[in-house]
Amino acid sequence: MNLLNVINRLRKTTNPPTEAKSAGSSIVHFGILGASRIAPDAIIKPARCHEEVCIKAIAARDLGRAAKYARKWSIPKVYGGQGGYQDLVNDPEVDAVYIGLPNSLHCEWTIKALSAGKHVICDKPVANNANDTRRMFAMAAEKNLVLLEAWQPRFHPALHRMKDIVDCSELGSITSMHAHFGIWGNVMFPGDDIRYHYDLGGGAFMDLGPYPLNVMCYLTSSNPTVECARAICRPKSTQVDRRMETRLIFADTIPATIIVDHALEGWGPFRLLPRWVKITLKVECEGGTLEIWNYPLPSLWHTITVTPKRGRRRVERCYKRQGDRGEEWWSAYRYQLEAFVDKVKRRSPMAWRSAEDSINAMQVIDAVYTKVRLINDFQNATDAYRM
Template sequence: MLRRLYYTLNPPIPTKAAGADPPGKPLNFGSLGAATITPWALVHAAKTHPEVVLYAVAARDTKRAEEFAKKHGFQRSFGGSTGYQDLLDDPKVDVVYNPLPNGLHFEWTMKALKAGKHVLLEKPATNTSAEAAQIFALAESKNLIVLEAFHYRFHPSMQRVKEILDSKELGAIQRISATFTVPSGTAAEGDIRWDYELGGGSVMDPGCYTVSILRYLASSNPTEVLTAKAVPYSTRPEHKQVDKMFWATLSLQPEIIGELHANLDESKIFGFIPRFPTISAKVQCEKGTVEMFNFLAPSIYHSIAVSPKGKRRRVEKAYTFKGVAKGEAWWTTYRYQLEAFVDKVQGRTPQHWLDPQDTIDNMKCVEAIYEKDGFGPRPPSKYIYTED
């Protein structure tokens, strides 16, 4: 674990002398915004990918953009009120990474596609499923790639869980439970995750992971939201539709029950001891269960507990793919995701992929949960796309 953690933070940077030239033309990445997730989701992963160049970053604050670029190795920065558009207008940018607040995903992804850029888009892709459909329709018309960054899907550990279920070793799936909670303070007062207009709320943030995992492991979409309950972030009027935690029960075919829970504000023990995050998925089948611990950051540590009825329980771990050359035990979910994304952009076949309908269906499910719990879906963007 210590070795994996060390190389995650200090990845061995490939050099031309260490091997052959990269198989494809290096891609210049531009990041919209200097978000806190960017170092993990893009910067660290890019350092070990020979076809990825950290070319530019844009931020509303010019000084912040300059400091972020210098700290993380971007070649240039764009700042000020036109910074985002200036980045998109740069002909040297091949790919745009969009980690902006949820409510801005649609506008700036559409603008990036209009500018002819591929897009690695943070999850959830948009505030509404209709917006997600618009994004992928435009991308297809322009022959561009857009990927919603559900990075956990690209790691060997979650794919191993899916492989166990698909093998029918444990029989038919009966119930899937997915939980994602984080301690109070993770999203501080005033954080964008508490802003309704920007797509805030627990279903949109950790909850969209639980929805994705449910659908992925079940290999089907929910047919109905049976129950849904949410708790508002505060009693203030601006938070009446912003959920800090939720529970939902869904039905899926064939005869599968899904149980989801997410909490963006898990209360402290005795009022002062922070709780550890709970990030797990459990699948109950006819002939036993399988449980995945820590699907979010499995490269640090994870476990896959398989408990067949009448047989000895076993624990598996999967840090690399068997028989596949690509991948190291210390590769994070983001690194595996970047590998697949670059392969797709370069015209190669990625090891794993999320197709457009996957993203659209995930947003439909998020909307259905919000309808059921009474909080209502997040508001659509006011941005209207035009070609001219």
Template sequence: MTWVFDFIALVKRNYTLQHPPVAPKDDDALRIGTLGAARITPEALILPARSHPGVVVTAVAARNPARAREFAQKHGIPRVFDSYQELLDDPDIDAVYNPLPNGLHYEWTMKAITAWKHVLLEKPSCNTADETRRIFQYAEEKGVLVLEAFHYRWHPAVHRVREIVQSGELGAVKRLDGALTVPSGWFPRDDVRYDWTMGGGCMMDMGVYPLSFIRWLLDAEPISVISASAIPAHTSTLSAPLDRGTTALLSFPNDVTASLTCDSATPLPWEIMPKVEMKIECERGSVYILNFVQPTAYHYVTVHRQGKRPTTEKIYSSGPLSQKKFKGEDWWTTYRYQLEAFVDKIRGREPDYWMSAEDSIKQMEAVEMIYRKSGMGVRPASTYTL
């Protein structure tokens, strides 16, 4: 009957993550404005903010004022601005969420920093590593906070995997294989992901997840890209090469190799469901995690220890399996954990986990290495100058 209780918990958890309790707001709650009315914003900011007493989503700005007003009405956002700059200029806004297309990340994050706003910046941070470096340097100069929104990094499940891998109980890591793919039709053909001028490309969007997870699990940077190949998107041209999918094999210190695969439109019928997984092969066993990107919805971690029967764990909140304790409930999404850390850091409290500026810079350097090896080249740099 265990499966019955597991199923009930699954349904209850997924209902609550879509309908989180509304927390009474603190008098000094952080006032966040969102740049644009992106499809990710409700999941990444609005829903998590509902259950956080220290956060109020107070404003939205969009290039299309009518869309901004519709978005605000739908999500209960009290203020609407007709331009991003108007929102940034408002002294009653403490921080901004930047989910704009990749090619606009650099310009509007720099402008937000200029306006003394903290920034929760959607991944990937920028189109180039140099832009990422300049963002964090400028934020440090101005004394504001910028966090790249690699939300999965805050969930207890991925910390449990990292804990197992780095504990040494399975011996040294030998190889990692990560994948994030979705079937054809998941994204519309006119999606901004297929716009080279806006920093599109599957490696920039989906590929950054397995790459980031691999680097974090190893706590190391790739020495080289052994091989990389890209499947051109339908919008790809010689002057604007853009990948629908990318596969790469990386070399890391201590003779460790890692492969990653991403694809935004795997042909049917070969794939009818997304593939989100990571496998870590070690000297004396292996670890596998299903759905490391959004583990709250459902995941499992299977550990094969040499000479022993496999064990499976499901980690929805901190418990006795993990040495690292996190604030949170089993229905907290990765975005809710991330928002908790963002607010804690701004308020001078120590977050359970933090992603450093150096990590974000190294991530983009690795993305560029893969793009160069695949022949796609790096994404176009922003023309914006401070």
């Protein structure tokens, strides 16, 4: 892959071309709850290049902020202030809702959106605990609506390629796994970020843990038990984890370690040089190792390194698989939106994240927090975030 191709792909990935909307089929009109930083990449840009999707409305707690956001992203309808979220959910022109609110509000507004007859994409983690997750998917099933937890790597060809390598037995059975996902959060996020507030569903494992956990569940086709866990809390906090290390057992016999960290230590002499991010996942097998770098955002850049015990080491990249719909420049979020629209329109998606996947993952997250006695049961969000 030469440099020009990489630049061209990244340009389209981060600023996709606008696709003409299909005149021959119905458009899925989205409303967005929360003028968040993630929404442009997660739903607004993918919608631009999907012929069957458009963004119809935005709601934020502050009407002025919602209006500014709408102008920037060319969203025609704006809701805000007291009752703004509910007004968007009730809008008859909105078919589906993207929820990018703090974790502690995911269940509440997913239930309200489903009750109003809207399909829902809810940012990960889909809820604060497994009980809420069950309620949400039970409501979706009752209403015959589509609910998807937005864990976008599941839809990207890079992860599918890893699964192919594991399943073809090229390297033999998996014997162990290790993942590390750390960021320099002190610089990347402001000090009052929602990730750092217990009552808003904050914590490093709630924020970063779903990425490696879900990759491991997918590769092993199993759900783990939690053997042990250790948390380091944020300064001046006894409830919000800054770093979490946990040991899991998959398929009864496969040990795995996950480390997530909101405040990576520096590197170099005296650890003074900043380390922005660490995103590695290694799978040890009987006949060698399989490693992926950048599994959270594989559409930007990733490497899949296969190191057999006998044979030559190789490095792969997979942005589109032969026979699949899509383009090499599609982001993981764009692949995810494709699957969601397919479900809404009763077509068969190339990949899917089921209710059981989300419920099982949330049970593991519950178990991790229970092990360290930081129970993730945020029943009441602060009044500042309630509408």
